[in-house]
Amino acid sequence: MADNSRPGVVVLGAxxxxxTTALCLVDAGIAVRLVSDRPPHDTTSAVAGAIWGPYAVNDDRVIDWSMRTWERLRQLSGRSDSGVRLLSGVEAATEEVTPPDWAHQVDGFLQVGPRGLPSGYVSGWRYRAPAVDMVTYLGFLTKCLADRGVVVEMxxxxxxxxDLLPMSSMIVNCTGLGARELVPDTSLHGIRGQLLVVENPGLREFFSDYPESSTPTYIVPQGDLVVLGGTFVEHAELVDPDLHVAAEIRARCARVEPAVADAPLRAIRVGLRPARPRVRLEAVDLGEAxxxxxxxxxGSGxxxxxxxxxxxRGLVQQFLS
Ligand SMILES: Cc1cc2nc3c(=O)[nH]c(=O)nc-3n(C[C@H](O)[C@H](O)[C@H](O)COP(=O)(O)OP(=O)(O)OC[C@H]3O[C@@H](n4cnc5c(N)ncnc54)[C@H](O)[C@@H]3O)c2cc1C
Known part of the structure; x- marks a missing residue:
């Protein structure tokens, strides 16, 4: 069992x-230290699109985790400083497909025929989903923690x-792809994703194609900006922007929404989705920690x-008690 002479928890990863884990813990009255080698705005999380939707992840707990998050993000969408917006939009396929099971559980779900879809798509559905401006959202979470006395320690x-044992005998490991070397965990690999951020020509709804492919096409309005995606390349781990790929992404998105064809470019973002056969969410008792x-x-962090x-947090509470 853990040594209780060093009370509280250290969360690794920002x-x-x-x-989010640090915030859940501190709101449950648990003392937290949050440590990392990179600040929130320099993580994979800061690269994400980001639109709610189970994607590129395998685990029988995915729908439960996702639906609980949907509700928390919906609540946060009521706060103008959170970076979360509840958007309506369309997911569409170029072949006849049935919607995934989770689609029936979300707000505003409605199947749509070809006439309600962009040209070239034959089946699809509408729903409402939280869209998250990650730069703002990570800043918001950081501020929520700071308000509770927790700062990100670099x-x-x-x-x-x-190496964290002098800080606490309870460690929460939120290192994403970094866990591959740290744990170590050879079952982790990176899935490269690239997206563009352009000025918003007036879009208010999201679009995403279906099913998963190496060239996912998605358009996510984020206030004055729009995210255009994307790519999905397994085991490709370079994070330099590829301008040729950027042009392809824009061309694909412009076929769906012509208004983005000439929208001024603000940024190209590249990151590595931390992929694993199954999400690792479990407690390991090492004796002294x-x-x-x-x-x-x-793709669903x-x-x-x-x-x-x-x-x-539930696992932490089990061990603390
Ligand atoms: C292009 C792209 C688009 C995406 N779009 C979406 C989307 O629309 N919706 C969605 O749900 N998901 C999306 N994702 C996936 C999502 O970004 C990830 O699943 C999520 O960011 C993982 O978050 P994390 O906190 O676990 O890891 P990270 O964000 O990678 O954070 C890991 C943290 O651990 C720290 N760390 C790691 N190793 C060490 C170490 N050894 N020592 C100290 N600190 C360490 C890092 O510095 C960092 O602070 C997208 C990803 C990409 C690349």
Whole structure:
């Protein structure tokens, strides 16, 4: 069992998983230290699109985590400083497909025929989903933590989880792809994603194609900006922007929504989705310490963030009691 002489918990990682988990813990009255080698705005989480939707992740708990997160993000969409907006939009396929099971559970679900879809798409459905401006949202979570007395401590790269033992005997590991070397966990790999941020020519609804492919096409309005995506390349781990790919992304999105063809470019973002055969959310009792792992969320780390954080908190509480 954990040594209780060092009370509280240290959360490692300041992406969406670490920040959300730290917030859940501190709101449950648990003392938290949050440490990382990169600040929130320099994580994979800051690259994400980001639209709610289970995507590129395998786990029988995905729908439960995602639906709980949907509700938490819906609540946050009522706060203008959160960066979360509830948007209506369309998901569409170029072949006849049946909607995924989760689609029937979300607000405003409605199947749409070809006449309600962009040219070239034959089946689809409408629904409402939280869209998250990640730069604002990560800043919002950071401020929520600071208001509760928790700051992100930049400690440099942690090479072994044991190195955190002087801080606490309860460690929550939210290191995303970094867990591959840290744990180590060879089942993790990166899935490269690239997207464009352009000025918003007046769009208010999201679009996403279906099913998953190496060239996902999605359009997510974020206030004055629009995110255009994207790519999905397994085991490709360079994070330099590719201008040729950027032009392809824009051309695909412009076929769906011609107004984005000439929208001024603001940024190109590239990141690596932390993929794993299954999300790792479990407690490991090492004797002198307990490690709660919360990583490997693939393309759905924002979508599942609150559900996973709540379950991580549950595991912490089990061991603390
Ligand atoms: C292009 C793109 C688009 C995406 N779109 C969406 C979307 O629309 N919806 C969605 O739900 N998801 C989306 N994702 C996936 C999502 O971004 C990830 O699942 C999520 O960000 C993972 O968050 P995380 O906090 O677990 O990891 P990260 O954001 O990678 O954070 C890990 C943290 O751990 C720290 N760390 C790691 N290793 C160490 C170490 N050894 N020592 C110290 N600190 C360490 C890092 O510095 C960082 O602070 C997208 C991803 C990409 C790349």
């Amino acid at each position: 992406g969406v998983s670490g920040l 400690v440099g790269r942690v090479n072994r989880l044991d 307990v490690v709660i792992h919360n990583y490997g969320h693939g 924002i979508t599942m963030s609150w559900g996973c954080a709540e379950d991580a």
